[in-house]
Amino acid sequence: MDAFTQIFGFAFQYLDSAAYLILAALGLSIIFGMMGVINMAHGELMMIGAYITAFCMYGGIPAPIAILLAGVGAGIAGMILERLIIRHFYKQLLSSLVVTWGLSMIISQVFLIMFGPNMPSLPTPFSDIKILVGGEVGFALVGAEGFARVTGETGRMPPGVESFGIYRLVMFAVAVLMVVAVWLLLRKTEFGARARATMDNPTMANALGISTPRIYAYTFGLGSALAGIAGGLFALTSAITPYFGAAYTARAFITVVVGGAAGVINGLVASVAALGGVQTILSNLFSVYIGFVGMIAAAFLILLVMPTGISGYMEKLRGRSR
């Protein structure tokens, strides 16, 4: 493998792992940062998004619309959970953790009873389009025909050529778009200002006429909708089961806690950049398993030095320089 192929492969993996972490953690990060609730049912909201996407696509609805509907559905589900249960546990870290954990088990059991242990899998979009790098090809974006031409009669890749699916890059682009959209929503809109004010000082926000319960419900709905969209995107690349969410929850949590609650977006981005980097380097050097273990070790070290996460640490530094 030549150097360019290696670098490209590394960059591809980095973007892939960053997309994974951003998508899994963005909704959770908003709910944790803005409301101080540890939502253990986050993965189940992703799972709901995956199921909605699946049912829509079985019915012939195109993937992008199905995924948007997954966001809407999970958002509504999240708002119902917030109104009925979660609003009683704001700012109570441990209680919220236990309650949402219970909820997560109930939700996945209900899905198991209703829809069985697995669902027919969905086709991955753009699976025909590939990026080929290295060897005699150099660098090429090919469709099914081009791919067949390169592999020739043997059906095998020529020596030194690596193939990369394009859907992973689409996921990364969507992840970045989602981060930008959430940033704009929080920074540039009236809802965003009210949500940040409520996070900063709920009593005062209330005394200025802002209905804080409504802000909480919308914020939880927003976090849930982002989980639903992420679930829909992941549903196109993995098996859809009632326990779909559990795989994402752990990594989402590590990412959010390392990011810290002081800055929802910049904390998340910094955390993803760091953890995704560690994971990619170690996976490349050793194995995927070591990559995951290394990510947890990195999280452990970061939290040892910065107990309130990266954004909390930055906040402290800024406060000191003032």
Next chain:
Amino acid sequence: MAGRTLLNVNKLRSGYGNVAVINGLSFDVKEGEIVAIVGRNGVGKTTLLKTLIGELPCQGGDIEFRGRSMNAVPAAERAQLGIGYVPQGRGLFTGLSVEDNLRLGKLVGGRPKEMNFDRVYGFFPILKTRLSQIAGTMSGGQQQQLSIGRILIGNPSIMLLDEPSEGIQPNIVQEIGEIIRRIRTEEKLTVIIVEQNLDLIQASADRCIVIDKGAIVDEILPSDLDDPEIARKYLAI
């Protein structure tokens, strides 16, 4: 100056949990009045304001604003009806910009189509030059101006100020007092001010209600506080 009764507090009881801090307190405030609430530390002045805005529940008695009972009205709605609150410590959203802080006051007194930025700059010109500054990085006096300006962006009919002199240089205290009087005259606002600072009380208030142990014990004029005996008795000096 004084017109109809705007606020009527009748046998009010309030406090934290089962502990009644305010115990059977009654008074009226008329439109356009500036009423100072004075008394030593811990007699329930801040508790009274928090109960008026709905942060603490009314445990007995009644609060009437414009003839309507506020007891069952939640805090956010009271603000929208025109009760503007400038708390002790100023209650700014310290991580947000000056402009964001100002904009967040627009619900006070209902939903005006336009925010009254010019009115705010008229009283506090410094804010116009600091719009993008993070609120928490301003000086105490500027923060106080922002906190008052934030409710003037909306359409309050009454302004409740809790110790506006706290943490402010003495030479600015007089200025704040004059601005409070200007706000009353120019904007026809009613003001209740909880204060320990003699200068500020005398620079702003029309009359003083004296509280002790959660009840009203006296009503005096600001000029009565010139008597050191009275000042020592009623203020935490």
